[in-house]
Amino acid sequence: MQDMGSRITGIITLLKEEYSDNPKTALHHSSPFELLVATILSAQSTDVMINRITKDLFKKYRGPEDFANAPIEELERDIKSSGFYRNKARNIKKTSRILVEKFNSNVPRTMEELITLPGVARKTANIVLANSYGILVGIAVDTHVRRLSQRLGLTENNDPNKIERDLMEIVPQEEWSNFSHLLIFHGREVCNARKPRHDRCVLYHLCPSREI
Numbered sequence: 001m002q003d004m005g006s007r008i009t010g011i012i013t014l015l016k017e018e019y020s021d022n023p024k025t026a027l028h029h030s031s032p033f034e035l036l037v038a039t040i041l042s043a044q045s046t047d048v049m050i051n052r053i054t055k056d057l058f059k060k061y062r063g064p065e066d067f068a069n070a071p072i073e074e075l076e077r078d079i080k081s082s083g084f085y086r087n088k089a090r091n092i093k094k095t096s097r098i099l100v101e102k103f104n105s106n107v108p109r110t111m112e113e114l115i116t117l118p119g120v121a122r123k124t125a126n127i128v129l130a131n132s133y134g135i136l137v138g139i140a141v142d143t144h145v146r147r148l149s150q151r152l153g154l155t156e157n158n159d160p161n162k163i164e165r166d167l168m169e170i171v172p173q174e175e176w177s178n179f180s181h182l183l184i185f186h187g188r189e190v191c192n193a194r195k196p197r198h199d200r201c202v203l204y205h206l207c208p209s210r211e212i
Contacts, residue, residue: 004170007206011152012175014183014202022179025131027051032132033099034058037067037092039127040119041082053082064105066067068097091119111137122161130177139167140180144187151191151209 016023026047029035034054042050057078061067067075075089082088095117099105107128108114114125122202126140139145141160145167149155155166171179196209204210 007152008154008170008172010206011203012171012179012182016178017185018202019182019185021022023178023185025127028054030058032128033064033105035132036095036107036117036120036124036128038123040092040095041079041088044080044084044100050082053079064096064099066141067092068100088119094118095120107132109133109135119167122164126180130180134204136176139164139171141167141177142180142184143193144184145180147193148183148187148191151196151207152203153208164209 008082025035025039027035027038027042028051029038037057038054041053060078063069070093072089072093075093076085079085079088088179094196098117099107103113109129111122111125111129114120114128115122122138123140123142126138128141129135129137136198141149141164144183145159146158146163147165149163150158155163157163157166167179169174186203190200191203198210201210
């Protein structure tokens with residue numbers, strides 16, 4: 001039986017060959033704040049949809065001050081197609097106000113500060129820290145990362161925070177951000193929820209769930 005370290009190395013190597021040596025988030029942004037907003041919006045939605053929304057949204061609202069001062073009903077209309085728009089609008093507006101009042105309109109650089117913001121949990125904080133600041137303190141666990149980690153036998157947990165801890169113990173820290181992105185890419189393209197495409201899977205020989 002291949003040891004876990006070798007399996008992780010094999011998984012990362014194969015996925016990098018398939019997708020990218022330096023994978024990045026698919027969410028379009030030009031600043032840490034834009035990535036923060038886009039990631040909040042992406043919950044229960046797709047990156048394609050969010051990129052469509054933010055193309056105009058980030059022209060209309062230039063920074064935290066604009067979002068903080070926006071009438072809530074107008075902001076809701078602007079992001080309606082993202083789903084759960086009322087809750088997202090409320091969180092974005094509150095978060096923007098906190099950034100203006102407490103952080104001089106800057107997105108904080110620590111996990112501890114980020115998760116105090118409305119609508120921001122560890123997944124969002126990990127994405128912002130890694131992609132905007134190059135700070136690796138954890139692994140972003142979304143639905144794709146959870147599903148593939150379970151199928152690959154890397155965790156037996158369902159809770160994202162427990163899955164993150166499991167992955168942090170076996171994935172080299174310098175690969176934490178890459179690993180999350182690579183699993184997301186593979187989850188979208190090949191290892192989907194309903195019917196994994198085993199005939200296209202570069203991880204097939206490493207996957208204990210290949211008989212699904």
